[in-house]
Amino acid sequence: MVPLLVTFAGMNQRRASATSLAAIVPAAVAGSITYLLNGQVDLIATLFVAIGGIAGSWVGSWLLRRLSLGWLRWLFIGLLVAVAVRLLLVTPVRTDRLLEFDVVTVVAMLALGVAIGIASGLFGIGGGVIMVPAFIALFGMSDLVAKGTSLAVMIPTAVSGTVANARAGLVDLRTALVVGVAATAASFGGVAIAFLLSPEWSVRLFAALIVIAAVQLTIRAITLGKRERPRDV
Numbered sequence: 001m002v003p004l005l006v007t008f009a010g011m012n013q014r015r016a017s018a019t020s021l022a023a024i025v026p027a028a029v030a031g032s033i034t035y036l037l038n039g040q041v042d043l044i045a046t047l048f049v050a051i052g053g054i055a056g057s058w059v060g061s062w063l064l065r066r067l068s069l070g071w072l073r074w075l076f077i078g079l080l081v082a083v084a085v086r087l088l089l090v091t092p093v094r095t096d097r098l099l100e101f102d103v104v105t106v107v108a109m110l111a112l113g114v115a116i117g118i119a120s121g122l123f124g125i126g127g128g129v130i131m132v133p134a135f136i137a138l139f140g141m142s143d144l145v146a147k148g149t150s151l152a153v154m155i156p157t158a159v160s161g162t163v164a165n166a167r168a169g170l171v172d173l174r175t176a177l178v179v180g181v182a183a184t185a186a187s188f189g190g191v192a193i194a195f196l197l198s199p200e201w202s203v204r205l206f207a208a209l210i211v212i213a214a215v216q217l218t219i220r221a222i223t224l225g226k227r228e229r230p231r232d233v
Contacts, residue, residue: 001016001020001023001024001179001183002016002017002020002076002213003213003216003217005019005020005175005179006217006220007216007220009172009175011172013072013073013076014064014065014072014170015170015171015172017064017072017076018061018064018162018165018166018168018170018171018172019170019171019172019175019176019179020176020179021120021158021161021162021165021171022158022162022165022166022171022173022176022180023175023176023177023179023180023183024154024158024180024183025154025155025158025159025162025180026180026181026183026184027180027183027184027186027187028151028152028154028155028158029155029184030184030187030188031148031151031187031188031190031191032148032151032152032154032155034187034188034191035144035147035148035149035151035152035191036148036152038144038148038191038195040142040144040145040147040148040149041145041148041149041151041152042099042141042145042148042149043152044099044101045099045109045135045139045141045149046149046152046153048106048109048110048113049109049110049112049113049116049131049149049153050113050152050153050155050156050157051110051113052109052110052111052112052113052114052115052116052117053113053114053116053117053120053153053154053156053157053160054113054117054156054157054160055113055114055117056113056114056115056116056117056118056119056120056157057117057118057120057157057158057160057161057164058117058160058161058164059114059117059118060117060118060119060120060161061161061164061165061168062164063118064165064170065168065170070221070225073217073220073221074221076217077214077217077218077221079119079129079130080129080210080211080213080214080217081211081214083129083130083133083210084207084210084211084214086133086137087133087203087206087207087210088203088204088207099139099140099141105139108138108139109139112131112134112138113153113157115130116130116131116153116157117157117160117161120154120157120158120161129210131146131149131150131153132146132147132150132206135149135150143199143202143203144194144195147194
């Protein structure tokens with residue numbers, strides 16, 4: 001969503017990130033309900049990660065208002081590349097195994113939530129970009145449970161970050177509403193496709209999408225960097 005808002009809506013990285021986070025809310029609600037009805041949401045994991053996510057989203061929103069646009073562009077591109085590489089190194093397993101919660105697991109999920117909240121508030125991304133690979137690699141979740149749980153976590157996280165961004169005047173509410181409604185309608189088909197795809201193909205397609213977005217943003221960042229570079233007098 002962020003690359004599309006930057007390219008087609010003409011927004012800068014800061015406004016696109018804030019607007020994207022607001023648009024995620026209705027789509028996350030619709031998608032998580034669909035996964036929940038199919039038994040693919042871990043509600044306990046949702047609770048712990050969401051607690052950390054709410055706290056982290058305020059930190060991310062604070063950083064969003066203070067970092068330069070150049071830094072935001074390149075940090076976002078670096079995040080996308082790292083996630084794509086990580087996805088290609090992890091092969092998810094579709095199982096019905098339930099997570100066992102102990103002190104270490106709870107602390108790890110709270111920490112993951114903080115990291116996701118910061119990334120969401122700062123970059124306006126859906127937590128699935130980070131959460132799905134983390135749930136699969138660190139906690140051994142099934143790919144479907146990881147996707148459903150990540151959507152559920154994003155509801156309070158995105159709402160919290162959006163409130164902070166809206167107070168700072170960074171959110172284009174009209175654009176967020178239009179994009180959010182479209183994303184919500186498409187989310188039902190997305191969930192259906194997720195159940196049809198094998199875990200391997202799901203990960204490969206997700207990684208490919210992230211790489212394409214990273215390449216597009218890199219080209220734009222280089223072009224804008226040249227325009228913004230001060231000329232010699």
